[in-house]
Amino acid sequence: MAILNILRYPDPRLRRIAQPVTEVDGGVRALIENMAETMYNAPGIGLAAIQVEVPRRIIVIDVAEHRDELQVFINPRIVEHGGIQIMEEGCLSVPGIFEPVERARRILVRALDQDGREFEREAEGLLAVCIAHEIDHLDGKVFVDYLSRLKQSRIRKKLEKQEKLAM
Ligand code: NI
DSSP states (O other): OOOOOOOOTTOGGGGSOOBOOSOOOHHHHHHHHHHHHHHHHTTOSEEEGGGGTOOBSEEEEOOOTTSOOOEEEEEEEEEEEEOOEEEEEOOTTSTTOOEEEEEOSEEEEEEEOTTSOEEEEEEEHHHHHHHHHHHHHHTTOOGGGGSOHHHHHHHHHHHHHHHHHHO
């Protein structure tokens, strides 16, 4: 297993559209293991493959208090959604920034598991937010996109400054 490099906003590679996984093979499972290790190490509650420079439709999530309920979604799609909730979001690609975002309160997601089998899962609250946030990544979107232009430019400048200081 390995800790992977996480791309940081506003890296243009976060804007790529991830491609569907056509076969869930050993390579995909190895990537998932590394993504999970990277997420737990960060630490974070969700990670999309695009954030570790792999433009494929794969996400890992663990919103459990004890960090022992890994959820894997391959080629995930939200097929139903309802209600509205506003939750403060953060992102491993946007370190140190937390802002409220409005999303669906409940979703029904359809995806493949690590054995390539299709499943459906209902989610609400934090898990629903997390799944929607990670699926956004697969479509080249970052939660910052939902904020005002002024906030977006402040966040961009702040992160670019941090990047320079770190070099
Ligand atoms: Ni994120």
